[in-house]
Amino acid sequence: RCDKFNAAFEHISGVIDATYKELTRSDAFPLGGSATLTVEDEHEPYLEGIKYHAMPPMKRFREMELLSGGEKTMAALALLFSIHSFHPSPFFVLDEIDAALDNANVQRVANYIRKHAGSKCQFIVISLKRGLYTHGECLVGIYRDQEVNSSKILTMDLRSYPDT
Amino acid sequence: RCDKFNAAFEHISGVIDATYKELTRSDAFPLGGSATLTVEDEHEPYLEGIKYHAMPPMKRFREMELLSGGEKTMAALALLFSIHSFHPSPFFVLDEIDAALDNANVQRVANYIRKHAGSKCQFIVISLKRGLYTHGECLVGIYRDQEVNSSKILTMDLRSYPDT
Amino acid sequence: GTLKAIELCNFKSYRDTHRVDLGDSSFSAIIGPNGSGKSNMMDAISFVLGVRSSQLRSTQLKDLIYRGRIMRGEEVSSTQSQEATSAYVLVEYEKSNGDLLKLKRTITPSGTSEYRINNKVTSSGEYNATMKKENILVKARNFLVFQGDVEQIASQSPQDLSKLIEITS
Amino acid sequence: GTLKAIELCNFKSYRDTHRVDLGDSSFSAIIGPNGSGKSNMMDAISFVLGVRSSQLRSTQLKDLIYRGRIMRGEEVSSTQSQEATSAYVLVEYEKSNGDLLKLKRTITPSGTSEYRINNKVTSSGEYNATMKKENILVKARNFLVFQGDVEQIASQSPQDLSKLIEITS
Ligand SMILES: Nc1ncnc2c1ncn2[C@@H]1O[C@H](COP(=O)(O)OP(=O)(O)OP(=O)(O)O)[C@@H](O)[C@H]1O
Ligand SMILES: Nc1ncnc2c1ncn2[C@@H]1O[C@H](COP(=O)(O)OP(=O)(O)OP(=O)(O)O)[C@@H](O)[C@H]1O
Ligand SMILES: [Mg+2]
Ligand SMILES: [Mg+2]
Secondary structure: OHHHHHHHHHHHHHHHHHHHHHHHOOOOOOOOOEEEEEEOOOOOOOOOOEEEEEEOOOOOOOOHHHOOHHHHHHHHHHHHHHHHOOOOOOEEEEEOOOOOOOHHHHHHHHHHHHHHOOOOOEEEEEOOOHHHHOOOOEEEEEEEEOOOOEEEEEEEEHHHOOOO | OHHHHHHHHHHHHHHHHHHHHHHHOOOOOOOOOEEEEEEOOOOOOOOOOEEEEEEOOOOOOOOHHHOOHHHHHHHHHHHHHHHHOOOOOOEEEEEOOOOOOOHHHHHHHHHHHHHHOOOOOEEEEEOOOHHHHOOOOEEEEEEEEOOOOEEEEEEEEHHHOOOO | OEEEEEEEEEEOOEEEEEEEEOOOOOEEEEEOOOOOOHHHHHHHHHHHOOOOHHHHOOOOHHHHEOOOOOOOOOOOOHHHHOOOOOEEEEEEEEOOOOOEEEEEEEEOOOOOEEEEEOOEEEOHHHHHHHHHHOOOOOOOOOOEEOOOOHHHHHOOOHHHHHHHHHHHO | OEEEEEEEEEEOOEEEEEEEEOOOOOEEEEEOOOOOOHHHHHHHHHHHOOOOHHHHOOOOHHHHEOOOOOOOOOOOOHHHHOOOOOEEEEEEEEOOOOOEEEEEEEEOOOOOEEEEEOOEEEOHHHHHHHHHHOOOOOOOOOOEEOOOOHHHHHOOOHHHHHHHHHHHO
């Protein structure tokens, strides 16, 4: 039990920083931020908790509660994608994860998903923001048909359209 | 104490439906939705609770927990503005209330604020969505000055520009 | 593997049968106005994987069945009076070796769940084991992010984070 | 009345003194990238009205003072070493009769609050009473909606809703 836990922890804490950097890199800050996972009690890791610290590019605080709404979302996504990489499930379903993000961060998330979506990992993303949903390969439009009081579905393959 | 409470309750439950209709009216549904406040215990209103029901246009459910994220936000704003109208405070400060709203609902909230903003009520709204902030009279831009590690402020009077 | 298609029948706001073909898309985006049924689609995917109804904004399974709900006072026409008494969600999942898995979960008129793999009734244990082989760990749920939950992932308590890592190990 | 201007000094991410002039605008919009300091501006307005620091994402008043925080290892240059030891927020509020009220709240080096009305030190009770006359009921807070809080206003429990209406009555 302890071994399994350690293997998971070692893997995830090994990739968290690179994942966070990939999500927070920009022209202004090519290095991105930094993120770490630390065990609160060295000897019995699965008894104690694990502390997550993320520091946006060029900020100086390590406490998570000082992060803004958008900064917290980016830190959360880095953690989510890192945990996923240990025993990757075949797909993600993400419901309006971009609600607190400004356009620049929406763009970074879209780029990350586009880069990592593939046969090993499928992304199904619910979004209200053009900056994210226009990057999809397939667009599923849902509307309410008032006549019959039901939701209806339309699908569209975006790949046949030139990049917006 | 009971009288004061009743006066507040009577006033607020009297305006909640009209406020919700104003926020949810559209060309497709000119009537808007409907909203009610009911007291759980007739005799001792301030002892029991008050139940709030809101039904979006052309929907049929009264339970609040079945509403979607965006529908809940609109119902919440109607309640907030109705409670406010009893002893109106001179201003509102609203931080990203539009996060879960689609463009049509953002537009309706912008119209509502524009219509009700005036000498009796001032709105200070934090938003990431063009559909809302471009309706303001004054725009306060905040950015981070990396050199000195501080937030900085720029203000701009939008009234001198033609309507976008 | 990948999710190829989702079929819903009388599930939440989806009256009668609806089907979404994702084809071989590895990045699908679901869009639509507030209240149209986007999160209900995510609930459908979560439901068919075995997630409990309490996580799907409902108290019991019956709440997940489509309700046309006639408002008090409206007369009930004969076609509308038959409220749906059961509902199902079916997903077609293509394994990495090319085999097609049809996973179906039905809410029966008595309010219980029925699980089927490739149209054969199975127990929930076996159903879960089949998904585990595909690395779909419903208990960890680290691949499903429900609306409004993303921020608290970063600020969860150290104990919760350690539990999450333990389940995925 | 209306808020005419806000002045912050060493408050959260605002180093030294900054001033926002709202003029006679009745609809002001605050915009800017993630993490730039928008919610900190709302915290400043809430702080000067007397809202407790626990509502402002902090545990104690000292957390609200600007910290340049030198990371471990960076050498401390002489100009940066003087961390701010106090902070204040000042709002200029024009009453409906035209009088100007300057409300100022300062965090002193010892970590306590000092309240001033038109530059005269007052007690927090008197400060609160002055605001009450203007219908600014900080206890009800029904005019401040913090980031992420809007949805739960609609789904609060009947008891909470009745309490909220009681405070405003
Ligand atoms: N059992 C049911 N039968 C019929 N309709 C239902 C049922 N359960 C929920 N609904 C309806 O589904 C709607 C909510 O849908 P959903 O939460 O999927 O919206 P959404 O597209 O995610 O919207 P948003 O963008 O605001 O998040 C509600 O208006 C509710 O009336
Ligand atoms: N006492 C302090 N001294 C210096 N900086 C601080 C202090 N307290 C908070 N901060 C910084 O303020 C930033 C958060 O600012 P804020 O929450 O206002 O952002 P925001 O503009 O609202 O962003 P979002 O759009 O993501 O909500 C954090 O990055 C944090 O480092
Ligand atoms: Mg939704
Ligand atoms: Mg913010």
